[in-house]
Amino acid sequence: MIDYDYLRPDNLEEALRLLKEYGPKAAIIAGGTDVMVKIRNTRKAPEVLVSIRGLNDLRYIDKAGDYRIGALTTHRMLEESDLVKTELSALYDGASKVGSVQVRNVATIGGNICNAAPSADTAGPLLVLDAVVFMEGPDGKRSVPITEFFTGTYRTVLKREEVLTEIRIPGEMEEFGSAYWKHSRRKAMNLPILGIAVSVKMDDQIISDVRIGLTVAAPTPVRAYKAEDFLKGRPLSDEALSEAGRIAASTECCSLRDSLRGEAWYRAEIIETYVPRMARLAAERISKRRSK
Amino acid sequence: MKKVSISFTLNGNSVTAEVPETWTLLKTLREYFELTGAKEGCGVGECGACTVIMDGQAINSCLCPIPEVEGRSVDTIEGLAGEDGTLHPLQDAFLKNNGVQCGYCTSGMIMSSKALLDQKPDPTEEEIRTAIAGNFCRCTGYVQIVESVEMAAKELK
Ligand SMILES: Cc1cc2nc3c(=O)[nH]c(=O)nc-3n(C[C@H](O)[C@H](O)[C@H](O)COP(=O)(O)OP(=O)(O)OC[C@H]3O[C@@H](n4cnc5c(N)ncnc54)[C@H](O)[C@@H]3O)c2cc1C
Ligand code: FES
Ligand code: FES
Numbered sequence: 001m002i003d004y005d006y007l008r009p010d011n012l013e014e015a016l017r018l019l020k021e022y023g024p025k026a027a028i029i030a031g032g033t034d035v036m037v038k039i040r041n042t043r044k045a046p047e048v049l050v051s052i053r054g055l056n057d058l059r060y061i062d063k064a065g066d067y068r069i070g071a072l073t074t075h076r077m078l079e080e081s082d083l084v085k086t087e088l089s090a091l092y093d094g095a096s097k098v099g100s101v102q103v104r105n106v107a108t109i110g111g112n113i114c115n116a117a118p119s120a121d122t123a124g125p126l127l128v129l130d131a132v133v134f135m136e137g138p139d140g141k142r143s144v145p146i147t148e149f150f151t152g153t154y155r156t157v158l159k160r161e162e163v164l165t166e167i168r169i170p171g172e173m174e175e176f177g178s179a180y181w182k183h184s185r186r187k188a189m190n191l192p193i194l195g196i197a198v199s200v201k202m203d204d205q206i207i208s209d210v211r212i213g214l215t216v217a218a219p220t221p222v223r224a225y226k227a228e229d230f231l232k233g234r235p236l237s238d239e240a241l242s243e244a245g246r247i248a249a250s251t252e253c254c255s256l257r258d259s260l261r262g263e264a265w266y267r268a269e270i271i272e273t274y275v276p277r278m279a280r281l282a283a284e285r286i287s288k289r290r291s292k
Numbered sequence: 293m294k295k296v297s298i299s300f301t302l303n304g305n306s307v308t309a310e311v312p313e314t315w316t317l318l319k320t321l322r323e324y325f326e327l328t329g330a331k332e333g334c335g336v337g338e339c340g341a342c343t344v345i346m347d348g349q350a351i352n353s354c355l356c357p358i359p360e361v362e363g364r365s366v367d368t369i370e371g372l373a374g375e376d377g378t379l380h381p382l383q384d385a386f387l388k389n390n391g392v393q394c395g396y397c398t399s400g401m402i403m404s405s406k407a408l409l410d411q412k413p414d415p416t417e418e419e420i421r422t423a424i425a426g427n428f429c430r431c432t433g434y435v436q437i438v439e440s441v442e443m444a445a446k447e448l449k
Contacts, residue, residue: 003293006313006359036355037336053360100426103337105349188425
């Protein structure tokens, strides 16, 4: 029999107090699209669910120097935001591909990264946008770069009594164009076989800075640093992009595995194909924005 | 098991449900209010048979814990037809275009389509397909469903 107490604090202080009071018995629920599915599939639930859906202060997208996104912002809000679509395009690409409209209407960006599935569709975009994750707990506030947030499959640095409050993207990222490719068998309602995110900063035809993020390519979402180093300072040419794709697909950058959804050799080919394509799309997007 | 008392607006009427705290909105609709239009296909957000509209947005009622419905406004397929039984243009269009075969997906399809048309009265085919991407139909092949939504959009204009 599934049984739990469902608590609905309406502010962060109260939520933190409840998490502290119930300790290991409690778990946070936001949109519930991972939590409710897990309860149903495992027929097990924590004793107490602390719902943070009433924390309306944590639902926002704005730009004041840095870009700031509240943890409870839904994928639907992200996909409908012009700011996200034009300036954080990879995040638009990711959020707009999560599940269905029904799922995106309730599922949150905070829940997506706290759940830390290797396939999380906002993880790759956040990696290439240099996101910083803000958390609050009994010992106060802290933040970590997204590159340090994921510690394993379904594992993060978040402590049990902490709430993720905000995702911040440095204002300098406005000079980058970005793009994310979710590779899956169907157009909708499917988890990615692989996710590839790229952001680039262009100095005329030269790639002056670049980030490459891969998901479902290792136990956690990863940056392909070696491929980035190779690309920096090179022209946006087929040769340079193909070589970057090869480096990104190699064991220097990821650890591809065979799984039900795709075999390792296939995943490598997808990386080799889509790193160049996403880099070109990202470059095209920034040049379009610049010329406006 | 602890019961809760949840008050909300259901198809325009103020209601209160006294149900176990662990029930979902879907279970409450079907077993407390005996509104069986919303169906359970998968119970985990995949199929859309349980789609209802909450505060103007299509959601999977199977994933919605009932305490989250307190103070909200929920619309289900049962609230669509007029008092006198006149069908909503979407219902009418689904019937006329063979958008319905076994019918299991239909209430969800119509609620997703209604949420779309309420926000975008003149959707493109692509927008219709996106709006119903989370509604699985194992009978019709979707073409008649998309045509039904297009017809209803014209009718509503
Ligand atoms: C049908 C279906 C399709 C899906 N398709 C996709 C897809 O295509 N791509 C994809 O990436 N995901 C997909 N998902 C998974 C899910 O929708 C996303 O991961 C979603 O973003 C989770 O957000 P949520 O608010 O619903 O999280 P919840 O289920 O509420 O929480 C998820 C986890 O994060 C924790 N948590 C949530 N918010 C916080 C916070 N602020 N602070 C601390 N901890 C927190 C919870 O304790 C829990 O462990 C799908 C799910 C379903 C049901
Ligand atoms: S029953 Fe809710 S989505 Fe299938
Ligand atoms: S009509 Fe049978 S599932 Fe759609």
